[in-house]
Amino acid sequence: MRIAVSAMGRDLDADLDPRFGRAMYFLILDPNGTIEEVIENSTNMNAMKGAGIQAGKILADKKVDVLLTGHCGPNAFKALNAAGIKVAVELSGTVREALERFKRTDVKFAGGPNVEGHW
Amino acid sequence: MVIAIASGKGGTGKTTVATSLASVLGPNGRLLDCDVEEPNCHIFMNPELDTSVAVNLPVPVVDMEKCSLCGKCGEVCRFSAIVLIGDEVLTFPEMCHGCGGCSLLCPEKAIAEGSRLLGVVETGYSGAVEFVQGRLRVGEAMSPPLIKAVKEKIDPEKINILDAPPGASCPVITTVKGADFILMVTEPTPFGLHDLRIAVEAVSVLGAAMGVILNRSDIGTGDVERYCKERSLPLLMKIPHDRTIAEGYARGELLIDAAPQYRERFVDLSAHIAELVRQPGESYVEAAS
Structure with missing residues (x-):
């Protein structure tokens, strides 16, 4: 299973970035917390529009199964949903804490966007 | 001739000026x-609007x-309006700018043209003046293509008065592009000056002749007038802060009806602008108030 976390830094102790589309980084982890890949999201962070869609495409192309994040808007959700990526929202703290919560199944999976577009 | 009325700051009197200027032109004018x-x-x-065409x-x-x-x-879409996700191509029609790049590049010819309603262009007459307006669909975010559709109604045989939106972004540039003259309506406040500067900078690359009308000219500071002098922008009219004008505006009356002494001044204004279009390069002119 490949787990993506929106993050403000490159390691497990970095804070989770509450923004999905404009997150600074995506860390791709296995369930044991091994970092398989660090993706810089700078292009989307500064995008005028469509950041959520493009971020969703990145994770789809990376064959991610689950996303742990804070907020997910309608276009991002549509893209993630099409890719079959489950989206856990309203997470905070560090990447490590988010992963632990996910492993305890103490996360809320979104059935739709949890914020408006351009949040 | 095309005269675009812009301002930078909103609420400075663009519509007040545009409607009175168009009205004094009578059958020669089109608003x-x-x-x-x-x-x-x-x-x-x-x-009286007699046509309404969807755009x-x-x-x-x-x-x-x-x-x-x-x-x-x-890959070609700059606006993420179409994207391949897994084995599905998702479209986000509200993000689309309608460039057609995706269908042009599709090797399988799998992309057809649908449509998104932007709004309507309505035409009619106000007395002898031909009247055109665009109305953006509620919920639609992209106005430039509709503004272009409004501008297709420009009649080169007439004096066309274009009332621009406030600001200095795409809708304003779309409106004033191609105009022979850009008339900036502003007020002598720090806000009026700040936004005027931005608007003047933004449109000056278009190379059209420009002039300024100072509304509520007896409030605020002299900084706008100093700026006009520095930039050699002719100051074409001053309209003082006058209760009669404000009351007329609140009743939906034209400035030239609420304060009839302005009728002659707007006739002079149109002549002055025509002169500036014919002979650009006139420097700062002190307007009578």
């Missing part, structure tokens, strides 16, 4: 309200039977 997000010239002109933007519709999942459509 085009390009502030399609909230057109308001009609409130003062009371036109659409082409958006992609993908035939997944033909699609080979190459992803070229998504």
Whole structure:
């Protein structure tokens, strides 16, 4: 299973970035917390529009199964949903804490966007 | 001739100036309200509108039977309006700018043109003055293509008055582009000056002749006038802060009806602008108030 976390830094102790589309980084982890890949999201962070869609495409192309994040808007959700990526929202703290919560199944999976577009 | 009325700051009197200027031109004038997000010239002109034409933007519709999942459509789109996700091509019609790049590049010819309604262009008459306005569909975010549709109604045989939206972004540039003259309406406040500067900088690359009208000219500071002198922008009219004018405006009356002494001044204004278009380069002119 490949787990993506929106993050403000490159390691497990970095804070989770509450923004999905404009997150600074995506860390791709296995369930044991091994970092398989660090993706810089700078292009989307500064995008005028469509950041959520493009971020969703990145994770789809990376064959991610689950996303742990804070907020997910309608276009991002549509893209993630099409890719079959489950989206856990309203997470905070560090990447490590988010992963632990996910492993305890103490996360809320979104059935739709949890914020408006351009949040 | 095309005269675009712009301002930078909102609420400075663009519509007040545009409607009175168009009205004094009579059958030689045509007023085009390009502030399609909230057109308001009609409130003062009371036109009889007899046509309303829908304006659409082409958006992609993908035939997944033909699609080979190459992803070229998504790569060319700058606005993420179309994107290949897994084995599906998703479209986001509200993000689309209608450039047609995706369907052009699709090797399988799998992308057809759908459409998204942008709004309507309405035409009619207000007395002898021809009247055109665009109305953006509620919920639509993209106004420039509708503004272009309004501008297709420009009649080169007439004096076309374009009422621009406030600001200095795409809708304003779309409106004033191609105008022979850009008339900036501002007020002598720090806000008026700040936004005037931005608007003047933004449109000066278009190379059109420009002039300024100072509304509520007896309030605020002298900084706008100093700026006009520095930039050699002719100051074409001053309109003082006058209760009679404000009351007329609140009743939906034209400035030239609420304060009839302005009728002659607007006739002079149109002549002055025509002169400046013929002979550009006139420097700062002190306007009588």
